[in-house]
Amino acid sequence: MPIQNGDGTKFVNSLGLKGLMELHLSQEVQIKSYTVEPASHGNGHMTRSELNRVYINFSTATTKQDVFKVIAKVKPLKGTLIEEFNNSDAFEKETLMYTKVIPILKEHLQKYGVKLNFAPQLIHAIKSPTEVLFLEDLSNEGFSTESPSMGLNLEQSKFALEKLAFFHAASACLIEKSPEMLAKFDKGTFHQDYQSKLHYFTEAFRYVVEHGKELGIDNATLVKLKQLPSVLTKKAIETYTDEK
Structure with a gap:
């Protein structure tokens, strides 16, 4: 059975x-x-x-x-x-x-x-x-x-x-x-239709920034990474759409 x-x-x-x-x-x-x-x-x-x-x-x-x-x-x-x-x-x-x-x-x-x-x-x-x-x-x-x-x-x-x-x-x-x-x-991951489900990308970057020193990331790189989460998903969707 x-x-x-x-x-x-x-x-x-x-x-x-x-x-x-x-x-x-x-x-x-x-x-x-x-x-x-x-x-x-x-x-x-x-x-x-x-x-x-x-x-x-x-x-x-x-x-x-x-x-x-x-x-x-x-x-x-x-x-x-x-x-x-x-x-x-x-x-x-x-x-x-x-x-x-x-x-x-x-x-x-x-x-x-x-x-x-x-x-x-x-x-x-x-x-x-x-x-x-x-x-x-x-x-x-x-x-x-x-x-x-x-x-x-x-x-x-x-x-x-x-x-x-x-x-x-x-x-x-x-x-x-x-x-x-x-x-x-x-329709790839960064298609406009899926933007509401892409929050995990920004969450992943925030985690990397928060634990950057533990991960061996230098300060200069961390400064750049901190600027990415707010524009990352929006820019990726725009780029994907333009390439289509």
Whole structure:
């Protein structure tokens, strides 16, 4: 029996998992059992959806018993995020990102000898009775979610920045060579529509300024940093709009 954690787990069942595994393995599968547990702190606070890790105990004609882990990301079923998701087609865009864009980004990097896994593989997506993305579980490769109140330590920050750097580089290459692939993703972080949600940028700068000496930042740099928070978001939005 599954462990029930949230509304989204009711869309995870033996029949659906059987179909999922048969698509993934290209052979007939028998589901022995499965369990579901939260895959992130707050179960949706950061991922803006219900995120669960599913452990599937299964067998095939060639495998007596094995366990497969998958992440089930369920579209919000209640609360303030429902309207936002409906207006932005967020799940449709995310599915497109996993099925079309990310494979091309990885292909671009591989041409330069870079084999880096910066995003999970989309194993399967369903739209009814609600939208669910079944994603590769990358926890064994060092990926994890952390509580916003705790933040990241130095190693976690370096890990995240490395993945983001390669993702950004590959994205820039794709924009230059195949801009049509990114046509649906025309609103970046600093778009005017999102300005009410960018307060964390100024908060981050304030924190750096307040703890500047502890972080080893010299006084001259701190003076410049103190001037940034009040104009940072406004200037970023203006620059983004001008470049568009």
